[in-house]
Amino acid sequence: MEDGFETDSRKLLGRLRDTMAEDSGGQTRLDKIVELIAHSMQTEVCSIYLFRDAETLELCATEGLEPGAVHQTRMRLGEGLVGRVARKRRTINTANAPAERGFRYMPETGEERYSSFCGVPIQRLGESLGVLVVQSKDAREYTADEIYALEVVAMVLAEMTELGAFVGEGAALSARHQQPVLIRGTVGQEGVVEGRVFLHEPRVVVTNPIADDPAAEKVRLNDAIERLRVTVDDLLENSGSVEAEQVQVFEAYRMFANSRSWLRRMEEDIDNGLTAEAAVEKEQSLARNRLNAAADPYLRERLHDLDDLSNRLLRILTGQGRETGAEMPENPVLVARNIGPGELLEYGKTIRGIVLEEGSVGSHAAVVARAWAIPLMVRCARITQEALNGDPILVDAEQGVVHLRPDEVVHNAFRDKLAMKNRAQERYASIRDLPAESRCGAVVSLHMNAGLMADLPSLPSSGAEGVGLFRTELQFLIRNKMPRRAELSALYARVMDAAGGKRVAFRTLDIGSDKVLPYMKPNDEPNPALGWRAIRVGLDKPGILRMQLQALIRAANGRPLTVMFPFIAQLEEFRAARAEFDKAMERERILGHPLPATVEVGAMLETPSLGYAPDVFYDEVDFLSIGGNDLKQFFFAADRENELVRRRYDTLNVSFLSFVQQVIERCIAHGTPLSFCGEDAGRPIEAVCFAAMGLRTLSMRPASIGPVKHLLRRVNLADVRAVIDEARARGDQSVRQAVMDHLRDGGFAAG
CATH class of the missing domain: 3.50.30.10 (Phosphohistidine domain)
Incomplete structure (x- = not known):
């Protein structure tokens, strides 16, 4: 790049800074800026388009086009060359704009006189804020040096827009981060x-995008990069206990932190008038654009690494971020x-x-x-x-x-x-110690779901009769290495202590799918929800399962113990898991450790296949818990992570209820205790329907127990069952509306 042009670029940015320092309104600043850019680049037209809303660009200032078009000319995202620059976030540089694909003629601007066009996106960290345009009558393409200079100016404009420099005094722009x-x-x-x-991770705000002393800014940048390298080296030195994949990420950080080309590009930005942090942010914005456009997974990962490293560097340069210890608001x-x-x-x-x-x-x-x-x-x-x-x-x-x-x-x-919710909570508190007994005399046992020691204080205050599901995976997920058996045993003992003698059903480790342990190598599965997860992992890695079962037995220390295995799909899986439990019990007996006073070993019914298991399964299992969240997604073949389908199917669909009814009837026939666990159990309408069909134990989050109990105590379950049967006989797809109409006619609110 020519030294003279670099000097002109710095001079332009210096003039921009002086303009920003003037006590003038937003429109005056915009008008002076386009005049400065046009004069500096010796081009007839310079225009700034900014987003009016997420889909609309507005001409906010111009030098060379018709002044009357300012704040009148608007275009949709993707419309015309300006709209294409904004949508693609890429520069368009053409000597013959009218011949370019997507060109839109705007007669009110008078731009038909101008042949050449160069539009550069005004963007900040991947967020498109507008477009900077220069045009001239001569049919020519702008040089790489000129485009580079425009990119530097656009970067400064982005920071000025972010700081609200163009608000007020007829600018017709709203202050960012102030509107609803x-x-x-x-x-x-x-x-x-x-x-x-x-x-x-608070936004790093660059308050000084234009440099006074390029040499000093380069020193600041190099000092910050050296601190960054030390940080990355420390991460690598302390990576002995993490998986190889995490070490690879740290190695990628080191590669970028020592990249001469990355440093050189940022130093060139400083030479052209940017401060160190503005230079980092400019390169980060370009990397984010490449990240959004990259189809190759490896390249996307590397660009994401660079993005994260840039954030670290910006926090070092500005002193902003979590390291500053910002106080938490009320x-x-x-x-x-x-x-x-x-x-x-x-x-x-x-x-x-x-x-x-x-x-x-x-x-x-x-x-x-x-x-x-x-x-x-x-x-x-x-x-x-x-x-x-x-x-x-x-x-x-x-x-x-x-x-x-x-x-x-x-x-x-x-x-x-x-x-209204607070008033309802007061009503629920008044019935906390009363049973969930319906008008017809049926009693439903309401339990809570938990996963942390911090949950257990909710047990007495919620009115729960026990813990229907204690998720044990949280203690594995929050650590960087496998917890020891003694640690787990102590934790499970504290859980039982906090429960005060009430039943706690411990679900063994439910990992895989969307819950991946940080210290286990993840499997690249095409459909992890249907893949290697939960009990499948436990049976294939029996050491983990045995260690957890031993910890639970020791935690019981002579007290009753309830254990259930997740994601059982067939009889043989339950038998294999039960065999591991029996081995653990025998080992503890041989070691002379006290055994639980009583033992319940159950399974979660989360796959439709288990509903059709042989009768002997229902005889062998001590209890069953329907895992509604997973069962529903497999029953309807609707991924609960997919917004296109997750709400498409109703829990009160007659097909789903018929399946649940079949499970209830089989459990009654074999004397197998059955509960329903999941989000739907905590929704009053669903809970009443489940109870009307014969379910007598429901497990939900603590806050749902009050609303569910409140409604259950006010209804006659036999009447609700009759409404369900009538809706099914009519061929209704769901019984929801019929049940809601019945409750409304009876004067019952759903909670």
Whole structure:
């Protein structure tokens, strides 16, 4: 690159900085900026288009086009050459714009006089903010040096836009991060909460994109990279206990941290007038663009590594991020792109809700959220880009929406909803110690699901009669290495102590599918939900299963013990798992350790195949628990992680209820205790229907016990069963509407 052009670029950025320092409104700044760029690049036209909304670009300033077109000319994303630059986030450089594919003629601008066109995206960390355009009458393509200079200027414009430099004084632009935003997502754990945003990884804000002293900025950059290299070297030195895949990630970090080409590109950006952090962010934005366009999985992983490393470097340069120890606001709602269970547990139960940009309904974060009974929303697009620390946020994980910086009308409606829920909770507290006995005298035993020691205080306060499901995998997921038997035994003993003699059903390790241990090599399976998971892992890796069973037996220490095996699909799997339990019991007897006073060994019915198991299975198993979440997805062949199908099928579909009824009848015939465990058990309408069909034990999250008990105590289950039978006889696809009509006619609210 020519030294003279670099000097001109720095001069232009210096003038831009001076313009920004002036006490003027947003439109005046925009007008001066396009004039400066056009003069510096010796081109007749310079225009800035910024997003009015997610789909609409607006001409906000121009030098050379008709002034009357400013704030009047708009185009949709992808429309015209400007719209194509914004959609593809790539530069378009052409000597003959009217002949270019997708060209849109805008007569109000007078641009027909100009043949050449160069449009550069204005973007920040993969977020498209607008387009910077230069045009000239001469039919020529702009040089690589000119395009590079435009990219540098666009980077500065992106930072200025982010900082709200173009707001006010007729600019017709709204200040970023100040307007209300509605974001739709997927419910990972039901509930509603009002709070303040606490970002897991706060946005790094570059407040000084234009450099005064390039030499000093290069020193800052090199010092920061050296600190980064030391950090990465430390990660590698301490990687002895992690899997090879994680070591490979650290090796990739080291490769990028020592990359001369990466450093050289950032130093060139500094030579052209950017500060060190702005240079890092410019290269990071380009890497994110390549990441979004990359089809090759290996390349995507490497670009993701570079993206993460850039974030680390930016935090070193700016002193921003988690390392600064930002205080948590009152009623914090954690907002993150994604988060692992260990990181989430570090925050503790002070978190009131969780909103993730990625994640899934079966992710580690979802498991912890359910254990804590706090609202969780996943797949909330752009939430980390829109939210700032301390922003007011309303999470409605019942309707599947998040209100960020809500207006007064939304806020008042939401508070009314919360007030109604609080009044309902007061009603539920009044019946906490009463049985879930229906009007017809049927008694339903309500149990709670748990997975952490922190859940157990909910046992007496919720009115639960026991723990119908204790998920043991959380203790494995949150560690970087396999827990020891003694550690597990001590934990399980504390769980039994906290339960105060009430029954606790311990489910053995349920890993695989969406729950992968950080220290186990993951299997690249095409459909992990149907793959090597749960009891299949336990039987193929019997050492883990035996160690866990021994820990449970020792934890019981002479008390009753209840164990159930997950994802049993056939009789032989249960027999093999039961044999491992019997071996563990015999080993403990030989060692002279006290054995449990009584033993229950059961299975989770999560696959339709187990409903058709031989009669001898129902004789051999001590109890069965229907795992509704998995059973429903396999029964309907509808992946519960797939938003296109997960809500397509109703739990109260007559086909599903007929299958459940068959299981109930087989269990009654063989005297096998049966329960229903899962999200549906905690929904009052579903719970009443299950009880009406004969289920007498339901297990759910603690917060659901009150609403379910409240409705069960007010209905006659025989009447509900009659409504279900009538709906089935009519050929209704679902009994939901018929049951809801019956409850409404009887004056019953669903909870």
